[in-house]
Every structure is written in C-alpha cells, then in structure tokens.
Amino acid sequence: MSKIDTITTEEKILAAAEEIFLRDGYSGSRMQDIADLAGMNKALLHYYFRSKDKLFEYIFDKKISLMFPKMEELFDENASFIEILSGFIENYIKLLMANPFLPLFVITTINKPDREDFLEKLPIFLKRRLIEFYQRDLALGKVREHHPAQLIISVFGMCVFPFMAKPILKKMSNMNDEEFQEFMQKRTPEVQGYIKLILEP
Amino acid sequence: MSKIDTITTEEKILAAAEEIFLRDGYSGSRMQDIADLAGMNKALLHYYFRSKDKLFEYIFDKKISLMFPKMEELFDENASFIEILSGFIENYIKLLMANPFLPLFVITTINKPDREDFLEKLPIFLKRRLIEFYQRDLALGKVREHHPAQLIISVFGMCVFPFMAKPILKKMSNMNDEEFQEFMQKRTPEVQGYIKLILEP
DNA sequence: GTCTATACACGGATAGAC
DNA sequence: GTCTATCCGTGTATAGAC
Secondary structure (H helix, E strand, C coil): CCHHHCCCHHHHHHHHHHHHHHHHHHHHCCHHHHHHHHCCCHHHHHHHHCCHHHHHHHHHHHHHHHHCCCCHHHCCCCCCHHHHHHHHHHHHHHHHHHCCCHHHHHHHHHCCCCCHHHHHHCCCHHHHHHHHHHHHHHHCCCCCCCCHHHHHHHHHHHHHHHHHCHHHHHHHCCCCHHHHHHHHHHHHHHHHHHHHHHHCC | CCHHHCCCHHHHHHHHHHHHHHHHHHHHCCHHHHHHHHCCCHHHHHHHHCCHHHHHHHHHHHHHHHHCCCCHHHCCCCCCHHHHHHHHHHHHHHHHHHCCCHHHHHHHHHCCCCCHHHHHHCCCHHHHHHHHHHHHHHHCCCCCCCCHHHHHHHHHHHHHHHHHCHHHHHHHCCCCHHHHHHHHHHHHHHHHHHHHHHHCC
8 A cells, every 4th residue: 555554663663552551651561561562572672662761751752742732723812811721621621532541641650759850841831821811811800810820720630630530430420431422522511611600700 | 655656567567558559559669668668578568468469459448438538527418519519628638638649549540450349449429429419409599500420520620630730730830849738728718719600600 | 673582680479497 | 476588470671593
C-alpha cells in the first residue's frame, strides 16, 4: 500500500509502550509486556531506546502536551471569560474521552518521589492566561468575585476527576463502559451550567 | 511509661507500611524500604504478614474506610441538602488535609488491572443516601434541578482533586507546603459557595 | 535490524541459628 | 520474636549470531 500503511518498528514500539505505560504506570510496567504487545523481542526495545527510563520519558513528553493543551484558538480576545471556560470544558472532556487513561498517568508520574524533573515539563502559561481573562471580566462587572485559582482548579478537577474515578463511578452507578461514555457526554453541558451559575452576577 | 507508649513490632510495621505504600503505591514499594523505615529486618515483615500482598491489603482496608467515611452525623433528617453537602465538604477537606496521600493511593489501587477485588471493598450507600436527600429537597422546591450523580461527583472531585494535583498546583502558583495548606484551608468556604450558587433556586 | 542466549541485579520469600 | 544467610523467580540490559 501507500506510505501511510508502513508502520516502522519504532512506531510499533511507541504505540505498545504508550498503551502499557498509560495503563500500568512506570513501575507497574514490564519491558516484556511492551515487547509482547508490539509483537517483537525485548532486545529490540533496548536497541531503539536504550533503557526503560528513556522510553518512558519519550512517552511522557508526548502525553504531557495533551494534558495541558495550547488552546490558542480559545483565547479569543472578543470572548468572555465564561465563554472561554465553556469552550475549554467542551474540548477537554472530548479530549479525555479519547484518552481516558491520560489523567491518572500524568498525575501518578508527577507525584513520583525523586523525579521532580517531570514537573519541569509542565507549561505554566495556561493558568496565568485564564486569570488575566477573569480579571478583565471582573473589572467589567461581567463575573462575580471569586478566588480565580480556586475556580480554575475546580473546573479542571470537574473535567478530569471522573476519568480517574471511573471504576468507582461504574461500580456505584452500575454502569458499563458504554453507559460511562454517555455519562461523560452529558457532563459537558452540566459543568458548563455550573460555571454560569457560579460566575454570572 | 504507660501502656500507651508501648509500640509493638506489629504496630511499627503497619506504620511504616502505611507511609511507604501511600507514597509509592503497591508496585513502587519495596519490602526493604518498609523494613528500613520500621527499623527492623525484612524477614520480620514476612513473619507478621506472610506476604507483601497481605500487608498491602491490610493497609488498603484501613484506608478505604477513611476515603468513604460513614458520616451518620451528617445525615440529619432535619438538615437541608445544601447543609448536608456543606458539612461534607468541610469535614472531607479537613480529613484530606490530615491524609494528603489518601486520594491518590485509593485511586491508583482501584485502577489496578486484574485486581477488581479491591473495588468490592467500596461502600455504595453514600451516593444513594445523598441522592435521597436531593430528591426530597427537589420536591420541596428547595433546590434547582440537576443530574444528582453529576453534582455529587463534582463535589467529590472538587474536594479530592487538588490533593492529587498538589505538585502541579505548587509549581503553577509558586507555593510551598505551608502555602498549599493555606490554599486548602480557604477552599472549604469557596466550594461551599459554589454549591449554594449552583443549587439555590 | 532482528533474533536467542545470557549476564546481573533486585526483590520477595524462606531456612535456620539464637 | 528477631536476626543472618540464602534461595529463587523476575526484570533490565547486553553480547553475539544471523
């Protein structure tokens, strides 16, 4: 077929590593599991990536940019703070539905003791930018007064937390995977509604 | 001294295991680390608890009841739903400030593949009970209409998530541990305020 | 580049002395 | 009950043939 169908060995390794690392975390993952899933020998992994550490860091770097998306298109100067947050919620829940293991993976990794270096890879502009928009609309009397950092972490948590607590949610509400998807689908307007009620004067 | 000061070997092991398991998770923990912290030999751990699995399960059982507290005192029939949620938020954030690693520990454990048995240990009455109170107040016109499960998971997430994302929060807001404590202290009235705005008609 | 075989360290668990 | 010594499986990593 065309070039598109040509999957290189390196790509096979990365795809397999991604799946295993995301599901099991660093210390729960085995190079053997990755090799099995990629359909090749363990030695090849080391040929391409030298060590488990290096392979993991490669995957982490790829994923961290997903977890804290750029979202330039959302930061429209003409949009209100509430509109920006609403857009964020919609896009973010959509993103997480396609990458349900992402939150737990990032959170466990940056909580690893002795690996503060992972933290260095976090972008910091996102929060600052959101606060700027909040301050602007506060001055215009378009939003109620709140502690902006508290509000932002709340929005973030409301989007992210259900994916980390998925097994608990499924158990407590007797949901299967399909019903969980529906639950998350309905969540976007729900959380957007909370934000309006919290912020609108 | 008195009996109070007499710490048995078993208690020393449990205290050390708790600290290590909570910080590093199951697969990230080493029996050697626990023995070192407890100031004794590895073999003794096996003498008292047979295996790493058994010791871990012992700790998990102790912790899971903390994560989903009984809270009978909160379920006062005379209290409104908003009051009950407010009481929950206050008590829960206080609890988590004293046990900051608890959320991540429980979440990672119940997400472990092939260990669905951990899920069986979750209590399920909590959510059901809260929904009953919500339905009652909805019929009385005392709360706005929302999807109750979505609301409850949101409250839960707003309390729990900041502790899991603590390293990220500290980094993004340039906080030290003391400032993080202050941040969480201020969080109780903040989240209570959100709930009032969301629920009050 | 890809494989098999193997080195080597680590971690959980047990045996046995005291 | 507590220790030292040790076994044995497992996991990362490398050597070397093809």
